[in-house]
Amino acid sequence: MADDAAVDLKNFIRDVPDFPKPGILFKDITPLLASPEAFNAAITRIAEHYRDRGIQLVAGIESRGFLFAAALALKLGAGVIPVRKKGKLPYKTISLSYDLEYGSDAVEVHEDAAPNGEKVLLVDDLIATGGTAAASAELLEKAGAQVVSVCFLVELAFLNGRDKLAGRDVHSLLVY
Ligand code: AMP
Secondary structure, eight states, X not given: OOOOTTOOGGGGOEEEETOSSTTOEEEEOHHHHHOHHHHHHHHHHHHXXXXXXXXXXXXXXXXXXXXXXXXXXXXXXXXXXXXXXXXXXXXXXXXEXXXXXXXXXXXXXXXXXXXXXXEEEEEEEEESSSHHHHHHHHHHHHTTOEEEEEEEEEEOGGGTGGGGGXXXXXXXXXXX
16 A cells, blocks of 8 residues: 555544543554554555665564554564563563663563574654663663664653663654
């Protein structure tokens, strides 16, 4: 399907106030996913940005990142790495924990996710504080990957998540 340049992707992002807790304005991407034209436009536009960058693997962050990683990988002729929450992957894993507002969380990949220094594009649906993406990028490097760039459908720029990715190449399609 051709990318219709007239498709304004922001029209397919729904604001849901106070989810999952009071004070959070949740950016719901399900309308974009449900629209063949909008989803195709989003994937095509991100893939265009990375054409000719030699991407060998696209790593998606659980779970919405998986949707983008799989589609982008097919467009770019690359494979997929799932970056998962702790305890989900069956083989030998390495993990990295990172701080949340309250408490901490951890991301995990198989230890042989990128055994030959493959060029990896890391993707998630959205960057807020940047903690998840920063930990995921660092973890992929521990697994041997060369993380060439980190990309997002949506960036909440007012949360300055890019600061946690300082020194990295970062690309987001929709900035708020
Ligand atoms: P962070 O580590 O703060 O950048 O959080 C990023 C992760 O949390 C992503 O996987 C997002 O899907 C999710 N997330 C955080 N804030 C929001 C929000 N306001 N709307 C939708 N998803 C969010």
